Amino acid sequence: MGHILRHLTQLSQALSSLRLLLLQFLVLLQYLLIWQVSVPAHAALTLSIEEPNALIDEEHDIKDLAYGHSLFEYYLGNHFSAITQISAYESQQRYTLQQEFAQLVLGSLYLNYGMTAKAEAIFNRLIELHASKATQHNATYQLAYISYITGNDTKTLTLATPLSQDEAVSSSLKQKSLLLLSNAYLRQQQFDKASEALQQLTDTRQRIPLYNLGVSLMRQGQYPQAEAIFEQLSVATASQDLLSDRSYLAQGYNFFAQSKLTEAESAFKNITTQSPYVGAGLIGYGWVATQLYDMEKALGIWHNLKGLDASNPLVQEGYLLIPYGFEELGAYTEALNQYQWAAQSYHHQIKLIDNHLAQIANDNWMAMIAPDPALAVNDEAAWRRLDLELQPGSSDHYLYQLFASHRFSETARGYRELQFLEAVLTHWLDDIPVFHDMLNNQQQRYKSKFAQAEADIKQLSIKPYLDRYQQLRTEFERGAANKDATTFATTEQKALLEKLSQTEALLQQLPAEEKYAAERERFRRVKGLIMWQLEYQFHARKQEANKELTQIPDQLENMEKRIASLHLVESATDQRVSSLHRQLSTYPPRLESLLEQTRQLKKQHGALLQQIAQSELNLRKSTLNDLLARSELSVARIQDKLLMTQEAPE
Incomplete structure (x- = not known):
């Protein structure tokens, strides 16, 4: 970071030297009353950059719950949380x-954070692994x-051209891609x-690139081609906005360069009138009037500059036109009064x-314009919405313009990210002790459950079940060998047989x-019917009983395995909790090392912001010193002219 600061200092010194040379040149031009229309014209025209979007905004189905959760964080703007979540889910194979x-x-998230090498590796790997066509x-x-x-524009064209044609x-x-x-x-x-590429864009996406194309053509002196672009842009403009005003401004200077003064x-x-x-x-309007030899009209137009924002650089330069x-x-x-007013x-x-x-030279300047917010760390979107703020009661526009500049705002965004990371x-x-306590509580809860399970196991002896199984097995084998139909009778049938036995004893x-005789005959028929039913169901009941007896040993064996597994889980849980404590x-x-690095980077970033602001x-x-020198030289020149006029003989 130190070498960046040194380079910025050297760049600032070089710009100051260049400005000094320009000052000397402009003073000479002002003294000779040579005004170059192209200076204010081209100063007003700057390219409006519309950067292509790097975010993944393709419509597609969500088939994976974990992916949908990650995408939700991504679209909420919780980029740090999304990176953490995706990395965790991948390690868990979710x-x-x-x-x-x-x-x-x-990859898109890494790119958003400026980590181009890491993002590029991910995208190259997806292509090499032959992912789906949409992913590729x-x-x-x-x-x-x-x-x-x-x-690398050559590589950009090589990669984007096939996408625009496929x-x-x-x-x-x-x-x-277009x-x-x-x-x-x-x-x-x-x-x-x-x-050619712009003509294939939809109307809503054409305007800014078309404006850029028109300004670029104008800067190259290709005024007729630029005129066609601005005409197309004015037709496509349905509402008045900042880009419309910029387009009209560029169109006006383009017409002026071709001497099409009415247009x-x-x-x-x-x-x-409310446009910046x-x-x-x-x-430009005033210069058109001068070309039409109507200086009074031009003067009336330029006089309106006094009612505009005095911090606007073009307005400041326009003060010398009055x-x-x-x-x-x-x-x-x-003229002397107005030059003096401009100097003041x-x-x-x-x-x-x-x-x-x-x-800005104050060491606490960053804390004044970007105080540490009292926000929850899980509300990442709120952190991203925070803006730098002016001091209460400040109405000066220079800081607004500074904060709105691309270079400063992007650097301030990095400062905000470092604040969030800190x-x-x-x-x-702060949460590490809480995690230790959570693990201890969880371990105590597990131990309590294991102790309860051990007590239940001791009460639940397997030996009585084994004895009962052997008894049932013996009865089954005896009944099968003797073909005793009553062995496999149901509970209801056994109760009925018991009643029949009691009835037989009474008879x-x-x-x-x-x-x-009639009662004895009725009893004989009922008993015969029941015995016939038992004989009829004997083989089916025998197979069913054999199947159930066969399953009992497996169930008892599984119970023994589960008891053994419970002891293993108890031991593994202790080891896992101890491992987590160590981890x-x-x-x-x-974390302390990363925190110290983050604070150092934040401090350096704040210093860089100060240097950018300075x-x-x-x-x-x-620039104002240049204008001040021009106005003061003009005051001296006009005073000399007035003095010479007064001293001249009649």
């Missing part, structure tokens, strides 16, 4: 159906995106191919910047008289 999709998400298409796009963000590729992925191609072609200034005036007038680009539009207009009209006294304004703005630079590591470190006690004991030193504000201050 992805049974959609492991390759989980790998795609993991997504992995190829991700590799093309990595090539794009690392500046009919098997989903429509949304094809659109993203956007990637157009950006790469624009960066290589292959405008024809960029335009340029119309384009500048289309910019909304209204200052650049007023400057006295220039008066000077062109020969109103030197008013620049002095005030420089003072504001100096105040901010003094605050909170997570601290939370984990035998009766005298052998004729009046009891947990290794975490605090590692560099950006010093650059603004340098």
Whole structure:
């Protein structure tokens, strides 16, 4: 990190030297009253970057519950939690159906954190392992995106071109591939191919790339081609927004460069009054009036710049146009007053910047603009939503512009990630004793259950069951050998046989008289019917009883095995808990080391943010110093001119 800070310092010094040379050149131009229209025009036109999306947003079915859970965290924006969860689920082999999709998400998450090498390895492995076609298409796009963000446009074009032409590729992925191609072609200034790729995009995704193409063509001096692009963009614009205003601004300067003054005036007038680009539009509108030899109209237009944000760099530069207009009209006294007013304004703005630079030099500056939030560590999305904040009561726009700049905001995002990581590591470190207590409580609960199981086992002796089994086996073998049908009688049948036996005993006690003959005959028939039923069911009952007797030894053996397994589980549980205790004991030193590294990185990141803020504000201050020097030289020049006019003989 130290070498980055040194490089940034050297870069800041080099920019200061370059600004000094530009100051000398601009002072000479101002003194000679040479105004270059192209300076404010091109200063107002900047490329609006639409980076291709690296997230996995292809519509697909969820077939794996674990994968669906991970995807849910991913779409919630809980990226750190999603990485942790995917890694844990993979080690537990919980992805049974959609492991390759989980790998795609993991690679995309690593890419989101800037870990391009780790992400690239995952995507290459998915392709090498011949994953499904949809997965390979997504992995190829991700590799093309990595090539794009690392500046390898040749590889980007090689990977993205087949995706944009393959009919098997989903429509949304094809659109993203075309956007990637157009950006790469624009960066290589292959405008024809960029335009060809853009024409295949849907209307909603064309606007920003089309704007980029138009500005690039304009910078190359290809004004007619740029005009066609801006015309297409204005037709496609259904509502007035910031991009519409930027398009009208670029279109106006493009017409102005071709001396199409009426069209340029119309384009500048289309910019909304509340737009941040209204200052650049007023400057261009005023230059159109000067080309139509109407300096009074131009002066009236430029005078509106005074009502705009005084921290806007284009508005600040436009302040010099007002006295220039008066000077062109020969109103030197008013021109002098306006140059002095501009100088006072620049002095005030420089003072504001100096105040901010003094605050930024404070070691506690990062804590003031990015205080540690009292958020739960499991609410990752809330951490990501946090923004840097100005001090209460501050109404200055320089810090707003600084915070909104891409370089500062991306670095601040890294600082926020380090804050989140610090909170997570601290939370984990605090939870280690809780995990030890949880394991101890769980072990005590298991021991209590094992003790209860041991007591139950002692009460549940197997010997009586074995004795009963041997008795039943003996009865079965005797009944089978003697073919005794009553051996396999059911409980109801045995009860009925018992009643028949009692009845027979009673009949035998009766005298052998004729009046009891009917009862004896009825008894004989009932007993014969029951015995016939028993004889009829003998073989089936015998097989059923034999089957049940055969299963009893297996059941008793299984019971003995379960009792033995219970003792093994008790021993294994003790070993597992002890192993987890040992493993947990290794975490605090590692977490403390990571926590210290994170804090050091956060401190370095904060210093880098300070340096970026100082560099950006010093650059603004340098520009204001240039404008201040031009205004003060103009004051001296106008004063000399007024003095010479007063001393000239009549």
